[in-house]
Amino acid sequence: xxxxxxxxxxxxxxxxxxxxxxxxxxxxxxxxxxxxxxxxxxxxxxxxxxxxxxxxxxxxxxxxxxxxxxxxxxxxxxxxxxxxxxxxxxxxxxxxxxxxxxxxxxxxxxxxxxxxxxxxxxxxxxxxxxxxxxxxxxxxxxxxxxxxxxxxxxxxxxxxxxxxxxxxxxxxxxxxxxxxxxxxxxxxxxxxxxxxxxxxxxxxxxxxxxxxxxxxxxxxxxxxxxxxxxxxxxxxxxxxxxxxxxxxxxxxxxxxxxxxxxxxxxxxxxxxxxxxxxxxxxxxxxxxxxxxxxxxxxxxxxxxxxxxxxxxxxxxxxxxxxxxxxxxxxxxxxxxxxxxxxxxxxxxxxxxxxxxxxxxxxxxxxxxxxxxxxxxxxxxxxxxxxxxxxxxxxxxxxxxxxxxxxxxxxxxxxxxxxxxxxxxxxxxxxxxxxxxxxxxxxxxxxxxxxxxxxxxxxxxxxxxxxxxxxxxxxxxxxxxxxxxxxxxxxxxxxxxxxxxxxxxxxxxxxxxxxxxxxxxxxxxxxxxxxxxxxxxxxxxxxx
Amino acid sequence: xxxxxxxxxxxxxxxxxxxxxxxxxxxxxxxxxxxxxxxxxxxxxxxxxxxxxxxxxxxxxxxxxxxxxxxxxxxxxxxxxxxxxxxxxxxxxxxxxxxxxxxxxxxxxxxxxxxxxxxxxxxxxxxxxxxxxxxxxxxxxxxxxxxxxxxxxxxxxxxxxxxxxxxxxxxxxxxxxxxxxxxxxxxxxxxxxxxxxxxxxxxxxxxxxxxxxxxxxxxxxxxxxxxxxxxxxxxxxxxxxxxxxxxxxxxxxxxxxxxxxxxxxxxxxxxxxxxxxxxxxxxxxxxxxxxxxxxxxxxxxxxxxxxxxxxxxxxxxxxxxxxxxxxxxxxxxxxxxxxxxxxxxxxxxxxxxxxxxxxxxxxxxxxxxxxxxxxxxxxxxxxxxxxxxxxxxxxxxxxxxxxxxxxxxxxxxxxxxxxxxxxxxxxxxxxxxxxxxxx
Ligand SMILES: [Zn+2]
Numbered sequence: 001x002x003x004x005x006x007x008x009x010x011x012x013x014x015x016x017x018x019x020x021x022x023x024x025x026x027x028x029x030x031x032x033x034x035x036x037x038x039x040x041x042x043x044x045x046x047x048x049x050x051x052x053x054x055x056x057x058x059x060x061x062x063x064x065x066x067x068x069x070x071x072x073x074x075x076x077x078x079x080x081x082x083x084x085x086x087x088x089x090x091x092x093x094x095x096x097x098x099x100x101x102x103x104x105x106x107x108x109x110x111x112x113x114x115x116x117x118x119x120x121x122x123x124x125x126x127x128x129x130x131x132x133x134x135x136x137x138x139x140x141x142x143x144x145x146x147x148x149x150x151x152x153x154x155x156x157x158x159x160x161x162x163x164x165x166x167x168x169x170x171x172x173x174x175x176x177x178x179x180x181x182x183x184x185x186x187x188x189x190x191x192x193x194x195x196x197x198x199x200x201x202x203x204x205x206x207x208x209x210x211x212x213x214x215x216x217x218x219x220x221x222x223x224x225x226x227x228x229x230x231x232x233x234x235x236x237x238x239x240x241x242x243x244x245x246x247x248x249x250x251x252x253x254x255x256x257x258x259x260x261x262x263x264x265x266x267x268x269x270x271x272x273x274x275x276x277x278x279x280x281x282x283x284x285x286x287x288x289x290x291x292x293x294x295x296x297x298x299x300x301x302x303x304x305x306x307x308x309x310x311x312x313x314x315x316x317x318x319x320x321x322x323x324x325x326x327x328x329x330x331x332x333x334x335x336x337x338x339x340x341x342x343x344x345x346x347x348x349x350x351x352x353x354x355x356x357x358x359x360x361x362x363x364x365x366x367x368x369x370x371x372x373x374x375x376x377x378x379x380x381x382x383x384x385x386x387x388x389x390x391x392x393x394x395x396x397x398x399x400x401x402x403x404x405x406x407x408x409x410x411x412x413x414x415x416x417x418x419x420x421x422x423x424x425x426x427x428x429x430x431x432x433x434x435x436x437x438x439x440x441x442x443x444x445x446x447x448x449x450x451x452x453x454x455x456x457x458x459x460x461x462x463x464x465x466x467x468x469x470x471x472x473x474x475x476x477x478x479x480x481x482x483x484x485x486x487x488x489x490x491x492x493x494x495x496x497x498x499x500x501x502x503x504x505x506x507x508x509x510x511x512x513x514x515x516x517x518x519x520x521x522x523x524x525x526x527x528x529x530x531x532x533x534x535x536x537x538x539x540x541x542x543x
Numbered sequence: 544x545x546x547x548x549x550x551x552x553x554x555x556x557x558x559x560x561x562x563x564x565x566x567x568x569x570x571x572x573x574x575x576x577x578x579x580x581x582x583x584x585x586x587x588x589x590x591x592x593x594x595x596x597x598x599x600x601x602x603x604x605x606x607x608x609x610x611x612x613x614x615x616x617x618x619x620x621x622x623x624x625x626x627x628x629x630x631x632x633x634x635x636x637x638x639x640x641x642x643x644x645x646x647x648x649x650x651x652x653x654x655x656x657x658x659x660x661x662x663x664x665x666x667x668x669x670x671x672x673x674x675x676x677x678x679x680x681x682x683x684x685x686x687x688x689x690x691x692x693x694x695x696x697x698x699x700x701x702x703x704x705x706x707x708x709x710x711x712x713x714x715x716x717x718x719x720x721x722x723x724x725x726x727x728x729x730x731x732x733x734x735x736x737x738x739x740x741x742x743x744x745x746x747x748x749x750x751x752x753x754x755x756x757x758x759x760x761x762x763x764x765x766x767x768x769x770x771x772x773x774x775x776x777x778x779x780x781x782x783x784x785x786x787x788x789x790x791x792x793x794x795x796x797x798x799x800x801x802x803x804x805x806x807x808x809x810x811x812x813x814x815x816x817x818x819x820x821x822x823x824x825x826x827x828x829x830x831x832x833x834x835x836x837x838x839x840x841x842x843x844x845x846x847x848x849x850x851x852x853x854x855x856x857x858x859x860x861x862x863x864x865x866x867x868x869x870x871x872x873x874x875x876x877x878x879x880x881x882x883x884x885x886x887x888x889x890x891x892x893x894x895x896x897x898x899x900x901x902x903x904x905x906x907x908x909x910x911x912x913x914x915x916x917x918x919x920x921x922x923x924x925x926x927x928x929x930x931x932x933x934x935x936x937x938x939x940x941x942x943x944x945x946x947x948x949x950x951x952x953x954x955x956x957x958x959x960x961x962x963x964x965x966x967x968x969x970x971x972x973x974x975x976x977x978x979x980x981x982x
Contacts, residue, residue: 012814013620020818020825021719042604046832053624053828069550076600080548080651098627159558160840160850164865179862213756333759338806341758459561486564493563497554500604501840504597508832512720512861515829522720523863531867533840534565534850536724536857538867 011055011101018054026519031101033057033518036125038111038141039065040091042498043157044131045077046507048095051514058103059095060125063088064110074500115140123148127514130154135403135442142167142399151517154399155510158441159494161434162506162531165543166396166513166524170295172306173392174384175521182279184328184389187220188235189281191327193347198222201340203252211254212262215336215344216270220277223249223270235278242278246271265335281324283317284389291317293393301372308376309384310391312362316355326355326385356385396527402543409543410477417479431530431539433483437491440470453495462492502533546652552577555606558849567848576847580606581652584846587673588612589662589689591638593826594679594715596628597835599642602677603650605843610646611673613658613665614639619787625828662689663966670710671696675842678714679835681824683742684912684964686714690727690735691965694881697730702883704730711852713841715834719825722834725856725872726841729881732855733872736880739908741872745822760810763802764819767795786821795820833859875908885957885970892948892975896927900943903960911962918958920951927958947975 011027012019019027033056037044040063048059065087072078075091082090088106096104107114107121111133114121122128122144130141130152138154145152151168186194198221203211227236227245236245249271253261290296291314295307317323329352331345360381367375384391401407416432444452444466452462467488474482509529516522531538559576566572586607588598591614602610616638618629628645629638639657646655658665662685670676670692680686690712698708712727714735723741727734752758753765772784777794785791796816803811817823837857844852856872859865879886890899896916903914915929927950928942929935942950952958954975959968 010620014623016621016624016814016817017823017826018624018828019814020823021827049627050828050832053627055624069548070553072548073551074554074604076604076649079649083548097630099623100631177862179860336758337756338758338808341756342807345758453557453561456560490563490565493557493561495557495561497557499554499558499840501601501836501843504601504836505833505840508829508836509861509865511832512827512829513865522861525864529865535869536837536840536853536867537869538865540864540866 015055022515022519022521026521027055029519030515031055031057033126034060034124035514036060036062036122036128038062038128038130039132040075040077040087041131042071042075042500042503043155043506043510044129045075045091045095046503047129047131047155047510047514048091049077049098050508050511052095052098052102052104054515055099055101056514056518057126058105059092061088061092061095061104061106062109062111062114062121063091063106064108064113074498074503076500111141112137115144119144123150125150127151127153127517129510129514131156135446139399139403146398146400152399153510153513155506156438157498157502157506158438159491159497159499160502160533161438161494162502162509162529162533162538163435163438164506164510164513164525164529164531165399165402166517166527167399168394168396168517169398171394171517171520171524172304173394173520173523174306174387176387176390176392176523177521178390181390183277183330183332184281184325185217185277185331186281186324186327187217187224187277189322189324190221191351193351194221197344197347208254208262210337212264212266213335213337213340214266215334215341216266216273217277217331217334217344218340219249219252219266219270220273223252236274242274246274249274269334283323283325287313287325287389287391290391290393299366299370299372301370303370303372305376305380306391308366308370308372309359309363309381311366312359312381313384313388315362315366316359320358321355325388326359327352328386328389329353330386352385356382359385392523394524394526397542405476408477409541410479412541412543413477414479417474417483431532431537432541433487434530434532435528435541435543436470436473436483437487440466440473440488441491441496443469443473451496453492455495459492459495463489466492499533502531505531505533552606559847563850565850567844567851570848570850576849577606580846581608583609584675585609585673586611586842586846587670587676588679589676589685590614590679590681591626591628591642591657592616592622592679592681593625593828593831594717594835594838595638596626596642597831598677598679598715598839599628599646599655601836601839602842603646603653603655605839607842607846608653609656610653611656611658612639612643613660613662614642615659615661625826625831627828662692667692667696667966673710675845676710676712677838677842678712679838680714680716686716687735687964688966690729691880691967693727693729694734695967697883699883711845713838713845715838717826717830717834719827720830720860720862722830722859723857724834724837724841724853724859726845726853727855730883733874734878734881736908737875737878738856738872739910744910757802757806757808760799760803760808760812760815761819763799763806763808763811764795764816766802767798768820771798784820786817792817792820830859830861833861879909879969880965880967885972887972887974889974889976890947892952892977893946895944895946896950897943899947899958900928903962911960911964914960914962916958916960918952918956929961931963947973 035056037048040061067078067082067085067087067090069083072080077091077094086108088108092104092106128145142152149169154165156163198218201218203222236242253264253267255261290310296310299311329349331348360378363376363381416430441451452466453459513524516524525540526542528541528543560572560574562572586602588595591612617635618633618638620634622629628642633641637659639659643655643657646653678686678689693710693712696708698705715724748762748765753762757763796813800811841853844850854871856870858868900914903909903911913930916927918925918927926939928939956973958971958973960971961968
């Protein structure tokens with residue numbers, strides 16, 4: 001037992017800096033995840049490095065290639081004396097040194113053969129990461145994983161271009177950790193506990209110290225009451241009315257014997273908060289959309305916890321919640337004495353607790369009705385309620401749709417092709433064209449079994465050929481326009497080179513997207529990320 | 544030195560031996576470029592931590608061979624989740640030494656020279672020897688000092704900048720899922736001091752909140768750290784808090800818990816306590832990888848001219864999707880560090896010397912820490928105030944309360960300011976208003 005305790009302590013220390021981001025529960029999800037990397041390219045090993053360091057459960061490298069001279073040149077996890085050996089094996093050995101808590105494995109086999117022979121191999125993982133795959137292999141792999149609802153991340157680096165595609169049928173996020181959000185204070189629709197608490201305080205009769213240490217939430221509540229009495233029960237709506245409310249609050253600041261206003265920080269805070277705290281309480285449109293989602297409306301015995309809770313949430317808002325989501329239950333820090341701040345905090349916390357219990361009631365009734373096995377814990381329901389305004393569902397669409405001539409997002413692509421054409425020679429560009437160029441290079445590969453500019457002696461000759469591929473590609477999309485020759489020329493310069501720093505950049509980005517998918521926290525891209533290393537810009541497009 | 548094998552540089556050669564429409568106008572594709580990287584180009588990496596480890600790997604694989612690295616820290620267990628050149632058995636050793644040895648062993652031909660030292664331990668002669676400086680620091684003061692050093696190396700002829708004195712600085716920073724990378728051409732593009740507003744000053748809880756009206760668990764921890772520790776001296780007189788000593792943190796945790804109980808405050812944990820005491824910033828491998836890679840790409844661009852460098856700032860955040868924002872940070876007109884002009888400041892003759900000190904500390908574009916001021920009077924140097932040397936501080940403390948007039952300062956007088964944020968002495972031109980104009 002003693003040694004086990006020591007083990008946990010070490011992990012607490014080792015992972016301290018990241019536990020502050022995704023918590024112990026995020027870490028334990030990470031530690032049970034099994035990822036598969038296809039091809040130990042520079043990009044591939046950089047991705048794995050950033051998953052092994054934070055402690056992913058296990059990794060398996062699938063790679064049928066032998067280490068070559070150029071691989072060692074751009075890959076930190078291959079060595080010169082390993083040239084000619086299995087790339088999967090060498091990379092696995094060197095990567096495993098990074099973290100003794102992670103188990104690494106490899107399989108030296110051709111991807112296409114394995115897809116034929118044993119597609120179940122791929123569906124045994126939590127997540128699959130693919131690098132350096134041909135278009136055809138990629139589509140075959142995509143089909144296998146899509147059917148099994150296993151996330152696939154496709155990452156590639158080509159000259160100064162980085163590309164990442166996330167493919168997942170459905171991914172649901174409770175803890176999205178938004179950077180910016182409105183507090184959930186309900187000043188426009190105060191709940192009973194808040195009313196009772198605020199009404200129990202009387203600003204007029206307070207002594208000086210008490211007056212200047214009354215939380216601004218209470219002050220704003222009081223002055224809103226005064227305002228509403230004068231305005232037929234209506235809240236201040238526009239800028240002008242908000243200014244008037246601020247004036248009203250300002251008048252409430254105590255004055256000294258000479259009629260000079262005292263310094264009352266809490267009143268200043270109340271005035272400052274008028275703009276940010278009077279947002280109408282309501283259900284965000286994204287959440288309303290979830291309520292109408294078929295997965296919410298048609299629960300069955302296979303439904304995920306997430307959708308059962310969304311349905312319970314919907315029922316809560318339609319009944320007990322009076323049209324609102326459960327109260328979040330937290331308040332910001334504010335000037336106040338300890339006692340009343342804690343009392344106010346407790347008022348919010350207790351109402352949140354009541355709301356969460358009500359939602360739990362709906363959850364249990366629903367589980368019973370649909371006859372679903374297993375329960376949903378109160379902790380999970382509580383976390384769900386606290387985050388109910390930030391729930392996110394990600395559906396990226398399949399690779400098959402993206403590559404199908406009829407289903408491709410030609411509207412989006414067309415917009416960028418047109419934009420490029422209309423532009424003059426300025427260096428302003430749109431990184432979406434880099435995606436089109438990558439697709440054209442793939443088309444080139446399909447035709448010539450090499451990438452444009454791969455050999456030094458064919459760089460010039462490949463330019464018109466790549467251009468022809470691009471024309472065919474855009475034609476398939478029903479678009480007539482092309483791209484500037486500069487891009488095509490630059491693409492041939494790259495010659496499918498994999499620059500280490502571009503791989504390292506995309507290795508960081510891709511690993512973090514895997515961590516998001518595995519922990520169910522933070523929001524992954526939807527669905528294609530393009531990095532332009534030349535200009536240090538990027539774009540995300542849904543294709 | 545022949546460490547190359549067949550095809551080793553194939554990927555890089557395509558970029559530096561082929562021309563392209565997006566290359567720098569001066570770019571001439573040639574095998575000599577790779578030769579320059581391998582044989583002549585000298586890079587200085589500041590910091591061998593989260594960014595530094597990545598930078599060393601990135602630069603080594605991009606063909607750079609003569610790399611120096613400075614870091615004054617030793618390896619801690621909590622570094623191992625991202626500083627991938629270190630292993631559990633390296634804990635306690637110098638970061639610079641271990642990182643350099645690892646790279647040199649892994650990448651044949653690469654020679655990383657470690658310096659287990661502070662950046663302030665080196666003089667301008669040392670810094671002048673590098674082509675490009677890359678910073679992967681978590682300290683704003685160190686970043687400002689380095690910026691000041693590189694600006695101090697600039698030479699001007701008839702007001703014209705001598706380009707050969709210019710050493711580009713590539714700078715990266717990360718915190719959690721956020722990061723930034725920037726390229727500074729000292730004297731030409733915005734410097735660290737031009738954009739001090741990007742680093743908001745650290746906000747501390749007001750002392751009266753900590754002492755009298757705690758509301759958050761953090762307030763209780765700060766109470767124990769700031770007020771209770773020096774009073775009780777739990778581990779002996781004069782023993783300062785060691786944030787890495789579990790006994791110290793445990794003591795603070797228990798006392799904070801007591802205080803929190805007193806006020807019904809919940810949420811004190813070991814992790815929070817250590818976070819507050821050590822002012823820990825969350826950190827993760829992926830963000831460091833991204834930012835270091837962007838910085839190393841810029842070093843490669845500057846060294847080879849294979850394409851135009853970043854102009855001049857990129858922000859990164861992957862909390863919600865993956866977001867980057869690239870823009871041109873603007874130079875601050877009259878920047879004390881890089882405008883090559885003395886800063887003119889206006890005070891009244893009844894203002895005290897303390898007012899000037901406060902101004903230097905609180906002005907958003909100066910943000911000095913412990914400025915010392917000297918001036919020249921009657922051909923002699925006179926120290927008006929200096930905080931960093933104890934004996935001089937004692938001798939000059941009285942000056943703080945004296946008015947500028949009493950100190951004998953005149954309109955147009957030059958004040959020379961020294962501070963930890965810069966290796967250079969900065970010149971302020973005092974515009975002295977008589978108290979009449981001022982009122
Ligand atoms: Zn400047």
